[in-house]
Amino acid sequence: MDTATPAVTVALHDGEAVVASSSQVDARRHGELLLPAVDRVLKEAGLKLDAVTGVVVGVGPGPYTGLRVGLVTAAAFSSALGVPVHGLCTLDGLAYASGIDEPFAVATDARRKEVYWARYDDSRTRATDAGVDRPADIAERLAGLPVVGAGARLYPEAFPDARDPEHQSAAALAALAAEKLAAGGDGFLDPLPMYLRRPDAQVPKNYKVVTPT
Amino acid sequence: MAADEPLVLGIETSCDETGVGIVHGTTLLADAVASSVDTHARFGGVVPEIASRAHLEAMVPTIERALRTAGVSPKDLDGIAVTAGPGLAGALLVGVSAAKAYAYALGKPLYGVNHLASHICVDQLEHGKLPEPTMALLVSGGHSSLLLSADITSDVRPLGATIDDAAGEAFDKIARVLDLGFPGGPVIDRLAREGDPAAIAFPRGLSGSRDPAYDFSFSGLKTAVARWIEAKRAAGEDVPVRDVAASFQEAVVDVLTRKAVRACKDEGVDHLMIGGGVAANSRLRALAEERCERAGIRLRVPRPGLCTDNGAMVAALGSEMVARNRPASDLELSADSSLPVTDPHVPGRTHDHDHVHEVSKENLYS
Numbered sequence: 001m002d003t004a005t006p007a008v009t010v011a012l013h014d015g016e017a018v019v020a021s022s023s024q025v026d027a028r029r030h031g032e033l034l035l036p037a038v039d040r041v042l043k044e045a046g047l048k049l050d051a052v053t054g055v056v057v058g059v060g061p062g063p064y065t066g067l068r069v070g071l072v073t074a075a076a077f078s079s080a081l082g083v084p085v086h087g088l089c090t091l092d093g094l095a096y097a098s099g100i101d102e103p104f105a106v107a108t109d110a111r112r113k114e115v116y117w118a119r120y121d122d123s124r125t126r127a128t129d130a131g132v133d134r135p136a137d138i139a140e141r142l143a144g145l146p147v148v149g150a151g152a153r154l155y156p157e158a159f160p161d162a163r164d165p166e167h168q169s170a171a172a173l174a175a176l177a178a179e180k181l182a183a184g185g186d187g188f189l190d191p192l193p194m195y196l197r198r199p200d201a202q203v204p205k206n207y208k209v210v211t212p213t
Numbered sequence: 214m215a216a217d218e219p220l221v222l223g224i225e226t227s228c229d230e231t232g233v234g235i236v237h238g239t240t241l242l243a244d245a246v247a248s249s250v251d252t253h254a255r256f257g258g259v260v261p262e263i264a265s266r267a268h269l270e271a272m273v274p275t276i277e278r279a280l281r282t283a284g285v286s287p288k289d290l291d292g293i294a295v296t297a298g299p300g301l302a303g304a305l306l307v308g309v310s311a312a313k314a315y316a317y318a319l320g321k322p323l324y325g326v327n328h329l330a331s332h333i334c335v336d337q338l339e340h341g342k343l344p345e346p347t348m349a350l351l352v353s354g355g356h357s358s359l360l361l362s363a364d365i366t367s368d369v370r371p372l373g374a375t376i377d378d379a380a381g382e383a384f385d386k387i388a389r390v391l392d393l394g395f396p397g398g399p400v401i402d403r404l405a406r407e408g409d410p411a412a413i414a415f416p417r418g419l420s421g422s423r424d425p426a427y428d429f430s431f432s433g434l435k436t437a438v439a440r441w442i443e444a445k446r447a448a449g450e451d452v453p454v455r456d457v458a459a460s461f462q463e464a465v466v467d468v469l470t471r472k473a474v475r476a477c478k479d480e481g482v483d484h485l486m487i488g489g490g491v492a493a494n495s496r497l498r499a500l501a502e503e504r505c506e507r508a509g510i511r512l513r514v515p516r517p518g519l520c521t522d523n524g525a526m527v528a529a530l531g532s533e534m535v536a537r538n539r540p541a542s543d544l545e546l547s548a549d550s551s552l553p554v555t556d557p558h559v560p561g562r563t564h565d566h567d568h569v570h571e572v573s574k575e576n577l578y579s
């Protein structure tokens with residue numbers, strides 16, 4: 001599952017191949033769309049959730065409140081079913097899906113005129129930590145490189161060589177995870193959110209708070 | 214399924230408390246709470262993004278703690294209830310997502326319920342079944358409402374509400390003016406015990422004969438208190454903090470209890486329930502007791518720990534939903550930051566009693 005970007009995406013992988021998947025792009029309805037998508041994917045595969053032996057979740061980076069939907073859903077599945085949760089960087093899923101075998105970058109929309117990004121040596125090898133920056137501030141460092149993801153399309157001046165895919169797919173994330181699991185299970189992240197930004201510490205007017213004892 | 218004593222787990226994340234409660238009918242089995250209030254204190258109020266992040270961190274550990282405390286297996290639950298609203302959107306979303314995932318994984322019906330109705334229903338855990346109808350005065354930092362409920366699962370009518378600040382908000386703001394820190398309720402309550410409630414005649418909002426009978430206003434009071442303090446300071450005089458606290462608190466609880474008792478009399482209701490964080494205020498409890506007794510009204514106030522936001526209240530309402538065979542919510546259930554108080558719960562769109570059961574039964578452990 002991955003809900004760190006506008007895509008709400010779920011896939012079921014049996015260790016050999018993707019059995020079923022669902023992807024919807026709707027940045028405002030992660031909470032409503034995720035569980036029905038899980039249900040659809042399982043139904044399509046003719047399986048029940050308790051057949052699942054592991055949960056893979058994109059941990060971001062992501063600006064959307066939706067990032068938490070995927071993470072808390074994965075944690076709850078893990079707790080209820082007693083199966084492990086494996087975290088993967090959301091950008092790694094996009095990189096893997098691109099299949100590019102030369103140096104490139106991935107950029108997703110971080111809003112506030114910024115992108116989340118990382119550099120890759122090839123589709124399986126991330127060369128930098130994920131960062132959050134203004135496109136103009138990293139354009140020079142990424143000059144001449146293909147850039148995968150919605151961030152590239154949003155800022156064509158900074159990233160002229162935009163490549164597919166535009167959106168995250170859980171199918172790619174699951175395939176990448178299956179590779180890692182088959183190779184011994186190294187290289188996963190803790191299933192914790194990668195925000196890369198401090199929270200806006202603004203108390204809104206008429207904030208809601210129950211005065212605690 | 215136990216028809217009259219359902220075993221329900223309830224999740225509450227509408228503000229800064231991650232609450233998980235487990236009830237069996239009207240018996241409380243567990244009430245686990247993780248609060249991020251300390252993180253918000255230096256900002257003077259709840260910061261939504263900080264609250265949401267804290268909910269995500271605490272959510273599953275708090276659920277597991279509640280299950281351990283209650284000593285029940287999740288497989289034995291009759292349902293999972295969650296606050297669907299009102300509250301902070303991002304905070305609600307964490308709880309709703311967790312509840313949906315547990316309900317789906319365990320094959321249990323899901324009940325998205327109303328936070329305010331839960332505040333009322335929690336009293337069942339303390340004083341047994343709610344009388345029908347019940348008058349409820351809900352007072353906290355987020356709400357100040359007079360509600361009349363003939364059936365807590367289906368019929369909650371708003372009689373009045375604050376037209377500006379919530380009562381708890383006024384406590385917080387006055388505490389800030391007096392440099393007493395956040396939250397303001399407990400510290401003002403404590404200082405007021407040593408002050409004179411009649412020392413300063415602060416205004417009683419919306420108390421004129423032509424004002425709305427059941428609405429509240431605390432904004433004018435807040436300004437009057439702040440001005441009074443500033444005038445003292447400007448004149449170089451010491452601010453009598455205890456007398457200010459007592460007089461301010463008296464103005465708040467005087468209006469709250471007067472209007473609540475009047476609503477009971479007007480509607481012919483002989484029970485008054487007081488809930489919400491401000492119901493922990495000792496003077497509110499004492500004055501309500503006094504006025505209800507004089508009016509022949511039975512007062513029900515849950516213990517302070519059940520008045521503030523918690524998961525037990527959500528479980529209590531969820532249990533009532535199961536007992537009364539209300540339709541479950543569906544997997545599309547969304548967090549609704551402005552869920553109307555008239556919706557005690559959010560039934561699935563199909564309004565088909567068995568819909569969620571059917572969907573989730575397929576995922577039951579065999």
Ligand SMILES: [Zn+2]
Binds near residue numbers: 332
């Ligand atoms: Zn509340």
